[in-house]
Amino acid sequence: MIDDRSRTLLKTLVERYIADGQPVGSRTLSKASGLDLSPATIRNVMADLEELGLIASPHTSAGRVPTARGYRLFVDTMLTVRPLEAEAAGGELAAAREQLHPDQPQRVIAQAASLLSSLSSYVGVVSAPRKAGVFHHIEFLRLGERRVLVILVAPDGDVQNRVIFTAHDYGAAELQEATNYLNAHYAGLTLDEVRARLKREIEALRSEIAALMQAAVDAGSEALAESSDHVVVAGERNLLGVQELGSDMSSLRRLFDVFEQKTQLMRLLDVSSRAEGVRIYIGGESQVVPFEQLSVVTAPYEVDGRVVGTLGVIGPTRMRYERMIQLVDITARLVSHALSAK
Numbered sequence: 001m002i003d004d005r006s007r008t009l010l011k012t013l014v015e016r017y018i019a020d021g022q023p024v025g026s027r028t029l030s031k032a033s034g035l036d037l038s039p040a041t042i043r044n045v046m047a048d049l050e051e052l053g054l055i056a057s058p059h060t061s062a063g064r065v066p067t068a069r070g071y072r073l074f075v076d077t078m079l080t081v082r083p084l085e086a087e088a089a090g091g092e093l094a095a096a097r098e099q100l101h102p103d104q105p106q107r108v109i110a111q112a113a114s115l116l117s118s119l120s121s122y123v124g125v126v127s128a129p130r131k132a133g134v135f136h137h138i139e140f141l142r143l144g145e146r147r148v149l150v151i152l153v154a155p156d157g158d159v160q161n162r163v164i165f166t167a168h169d170y171g172a173a174e175l176q177e178a179t180n181y182l183n184a185h186y187a188g189l190t191l192d193e194v195r196a197r198l199k200r201e202i203e204a205l206r207s208e209i210a211a212l213m214q215a216a217v218d219a220g221s222e223a224l225a226e227s228s229d230h231v232v233v234a235g236e237r238n239l240l241g242v243q244e245l246g247s248d249m250s251s252l253r254r255l256f257d258v259f260e261q262k263t264q265l266m267r268l269l270d271v272s273s274r275a276e277g278v279r280i281y282i283g284g285e286s287q288v289v290p291f292e293q294l295s296v297v298t299a300p301y302e303v304d305g306r307v308v309g310t311l312g313v314i315g316p317t318r319m320r321y322e323r324m325i326q327l328v329d330i331t332a333r334l335v336s337h338a339l340s341a342k
Contacts, residue, residue: 002054010055012029013055017065021243026042054067071283081321081326106128116311117313122238122239122315124234125313127266136187138183149162175212231269243318268296272310280297280325282317295316299329301333303336
């Protein structure tokens with residue numbers, strides 16, 4: 001896409017802008033890049049990069065700043081991130097490991113969000129662990145004509161209740177038959193596994209009992225999804241001090257609405273959990289934080305080897321990406337360790 005000379009100048013420009021927050025001029029690039037180029041040559045290269053949409057020229061300055069597209073090229077092809085071990089990550093991360101109590105998962109999530117915010121000076125976000133949907137015991141209770149209460153008990157003792165409306169009016173004997181069958185044959189399986197087996201075994205069951213079981217599984221899945229639909233956000237006010245955002249009150253209000261509603265954030269974190277390792281959204285790429293001046297760095301975390309949630313940092317596109325990638329990666333590993341500890 002661009003030659004080595006242009007790549008070097010773009011890399012230098014992005015690094016200088018991240019460090020100083022000021023548009024970068026040709027004289028600064030000449031000194032910082034180490035290239036033996038005349039100011040006229042550098043200006044020509046800058047014009048080419050601007051035409052490609054990689055940099056832009058603010059109205060108030062003769063210098064250039066990176067665009068979201070420029071940051072993307074920088075992150076994808078020019079950034080070198082060294083692995084960061086928890087032991088070498090500084091006193092704050094070492095102290096954080098001690099604070100993440102494995103017997104209090106919700107506290108771990110809240111502390112992880114605060115940790116990400118304090119170390120990055122931006123916004124920390126963490127989605128609560130998704131439950132596996134395994135049930136230990138299920139029970140049906142007739143509430144009235146064609147109204148049944150489904151009581152679902154998870155292995156950890158968590159109880160979910162759901163009222164379902166049925167086409168058939170079930171009697172107590174039928175409800176007990178369904179209860180006994182599900183508990184005898186499916187206890188310990190995930191609800192997805194139960195649903196799949198019911199489809200295969202439906203011919204062996206009376207149709208009205210099979211329908212009740214399918215409805216119960218669907219209701220249980222919805223209840224578990226709602227109980228897991230939780231995002232912790234910390235450090236929103238840090239964005240008030242971001243140079244690129246501080247004076248744009250309209251964008252800040254829209255952004256704080258995203259933090260308040262959390263639904264869109266949950267969608268982004270859910271998508272990110274399907275990716276391996278750290279994922280970076282620059283500018284409006286996430287379509288959830290749709291601001292050219294903001295980037296999102298995320299990573300999934302696990303419990304006993306299974307991905308259950310996502311955490312990350314939301315900050316300006318002018319962030320130190322190497323540092324953010326390291327912080328998000330090591331925090332994901334610390335949270336995974338804390339939640340998997342027995």
